Amino acid sequence: MxxxxxxxxxxxxxxxxxxxxxxxxxxxxxxxxxxxxxxxxxxxxxxxxxxxxxxxxxxxxxxxxxxxxxxxxxxxxxxxxxxxxxxxxxxxxxxxxxxxxxxxxxxxxxxxxxxxxxxxxxxxxxxxxxxxxxxxxxxxxxxxxxxxxxxxxxxxxxxxxxxxxxxxxxxxxxxxxxxxxxxxxxxxxxxxxxxxxxxxxxxxxxxxxxxxxPEKKASSYAEFKDVEIINSIEISGLNSKIELFLKRNNTSVSEIDAVILGRNGDARFDHYYEELQNGMFLAKCQLGFKHLVGENNAVSSYAFWLASKILKEKQIPEIFKLNTLNCSAPGKVLIYNQYLGRNHGLILLQSL
Amino acid sequence: MSDLHTELKKSIIEQLNLEDMEVSEIENDEHLFGDGLGLDSIDALELIVLLEKDYGIKLSDPNQGKEIFNSINTMADFIEKNRTR
Missing domain, CATH: 3.40.47.10 (Thiolase/Chalcone synthase)
Known part of the structure; x- marks a missing residue:
């Protein structure tokens, strides 16, 4: 491909x-x-x-x-x-x-x-x-x-x-x-x-x-690597699903520089994100965006916009950060989003 | 300009969302479609609804539309002759 x-x-x-x-x-x-x-x-x-x-x-x-x-x-x-x-x-x-x-x-x-x-x-x-x-x-x-x-x-x-x-x-x-x-x-x-x-x-x-x-330009932002859709999943199965997705793309959690999470302040479903924040991505730069642009069914496209900007500009604005970790040269960004505990999406982007 | 002409222009501006247009900018004999006001086929449907809603006129022959909707003058003439309200 x-x-x-x-x-x-x-x-x-x-x-x-x-x-x-x-x-x-x-x-x-x-x-x-x-x-x-x-x-x-x-x-x-x-x-x-x-x-x-x-x-x-x-x-x-x-x-x-x-x-x-x-x-x-x-x-x-x-x-x-x-x-x-x-x-x-x-x-x-x-x-x-x-x-x-x-x-x-x-x-x-x-x-x-x-x-x-x-x-x-x-x-x-x-x-x-x-x-x-x-x-x-x-x-x-x-x-x-x-x-x-x-x-x-x-x-x-x-x-x-x-x-x-x-x-x-x-x-x-x-x-x-x-x-x-x-x-x-x-x-x-x-x-x-x-x-x-x-x-x-x-x-x-x-x-x-x-x-x-398929053609790279001098002005290109990033490479879009892959996307995965999971309609329904228990929290306990999330880690292995993400690992499989990364493995499919010849990478692993250790190579991910930043993770953009769709946390939306809903106490009923944010534990999906907390599982990742306190677990496999604990040592990674964690970002949120819904405190700025809110929630809607297509808002993961905004996360895609954010990841593209981060990978081109090679910087992560503080306003998006959910933790205090720094990432000086982001190379791989993973986006994870879900709504009401259903319809989970994973998107992987990579710098040029 | 009769009250009906002005009323029609106001209705057209409102119904067709011609936000940047003023009543005074529409000439009575200006073509509503094509190189005049630039209306299109969806606008024609809106005008048919407008005739029925505001003046109680139901167009039985769609071919009449081309003639009736030629300009504000032709629309006003048709409404004067056929209006039921």
């Missing part, structure tokens, strides 16, 4: 992209975090932009920026991971339906309410007629898209793949996540997330897209 290089990256989240350099986190006092608005009009046609929900805007914006950085005009494939899809348009047409007593409905929000709207709109904008796939697999939606990227790269004619993860919040539907304690009952500051001992987390919206290619 050919190697896969990350040649362009872009993210939109509740934090600015320059948080990596500036370490100036925005502090939120509510448990639903919206992504920062961008200058969407600068790269998206305003006649197209007017109908776009946040997920579509974020997805297209990141896609175009990542492709621009990688100097790719039209990718061979577009792969999108989204757990919840276009919730804002779904909510809009369902509200219309209720208000009009199932009478006349505005077609736009209905047409754009499907999960694959983001991938479709990216293709329309880029005039890309290539392979286009959307993956909706809860918190391993992005990992599923990455898995497809590996499969697509086995085709030697594939030169460029656009892959990303995106999820948006919506006023009512996101609120429903309070009902089964996915969102914390008490409002907390995002920076206090890891001190929280209650159930639930802070929910957010974000997008991160990447231009992948």
């Amino acid at each position: 050919s190697k896969i290089y990350i040649n362009g990256i872009s993210s939109v989240s509740p934090q600015s992209e320059d948080i990596f350099e500036e370490e100036n986190p925005l502090v939120y006092k509510e448990n639903t975090l919206t992504a920062l608005d961008q200058d969407y009009k600068s790269i998206i046609n305003s006649m197209m932009l007017r109908r776009m929900s946040k997920a579509v805007k974020m997805g297209l914006y990141c896609s175009k920026k990542a492709l621009l950085e990688a100097e790719v005009e039209i990718p061979d494939a577009i792969l999108v991971g989204t757990g919840q899809g276009c919730m804002q348009d779904t909510e809009k047409f369902m509200t219309n339906m209720l208000e009009s007593e199932e009478g006349l409905l505005s077609p736009t929000s209905f047409i754009q309410s499907t999960h694959n709207t983001v991938g479709g709109q990216i293709a329309l904008d880029l005039k890309c007629k290539g392979y286009n796939m959307t993956f909706t697999q809860n918190s391993v939606s992005f990992e599923s898209a990455l898995l497809d990227a590996i499969l697509q790269m086995e085709d030697e004619s594939t030169q460029n793949i656009l892959v990303g993860g995106v999820d948006e919040t919506s006023q009512e539907f996101t609120g429903f996540q309070r009902l089964d304690a996915q969102i914390k009952k008490e409002n907390i500051s995002n920076l206090d997330l890891y001190k929280s001992e209650s159930s639930g987390t802070i929910i957010s919206e974000s997008a991160a897209f990447f231009s992948l290619a």
Whole structure:
């Protein structure tokens, strides 16, 4: 199998992209975090932009920026991971339906309410007629898209793949996540997330897209090595699963320089991470990101963005650190994420 | 400009999310589709819904659309003649 290089990256989240350099986190006092608005009009046609929900805007914006950085005009494939899809348009047409007593409905929000709207709109904008796939697999939606990227790269004619993860919040539907304690009952500051001992987390919206290619460039960020999806696993089986994953990639825990963990402050499920933090990765630099950008089904794409930056810049900003260990020249980064104790994802990246 | 013309322009701006556009920027005889206002086929569906919702007009023949939705003037004429509310 050919190697896969990350040649362009872009993210939109509740934090600015320059948080990596500036370490100036925005502090939120509510448990639903919206992504920062961008200058969407600068790269998206305003006649197209007017109908776009946040997920579509974020997805297209990141896609175009990542492709621009990688100097790719039209990718061979577009792969999108989204757990919840276009919730804002779904909510809009369902509200219309209720208000009009199932009478006349505005077609736009209905047409754009499907999960694959983001991938479709990216293709329309880029005039890309290539392979286009959307993956909706809860918190391993992005990992599923990455898995497809590996499969697509086995085709030697594939030169460029656009892959990303995106999820948006919506006023009512996101609120429903309070009902089964996915969102914390008490409002907390995002920076206090890891001190929280209650159930639930802070929910957010974000997008991160990447231009992948078998060819390395001088400007490449890192090499994407592998991804593994585990739908269900007991804590006791986690260590051996990770060891197997690393072994499959001719490496081991001792060679991992930093581990990015999807800790989200949910007292019911953070022990999966604690098992690793106090066990096999005790002597490794441990990083978190959800105290900054919150939780959503595609947020592991933000971790992928973070790992890419770390491996290119060869530095780890303090704001992401969960322990005090230093790592002067990160070479291999492992990402581990799960949500509600299910859908575990492992991603391995390596420096160039 | 009649009240109906202004009302139509306001509805179109709101319904079609033409956020950057003002009522005064839409000419009565300007083409709504193509090289005029630049509306597309999804907008045409929205306009059909608008006619039925706001003026009680149900388009029985979809081919009429091209003529009716040519400009604000043609839309206003059609509404004046066929409105039930």
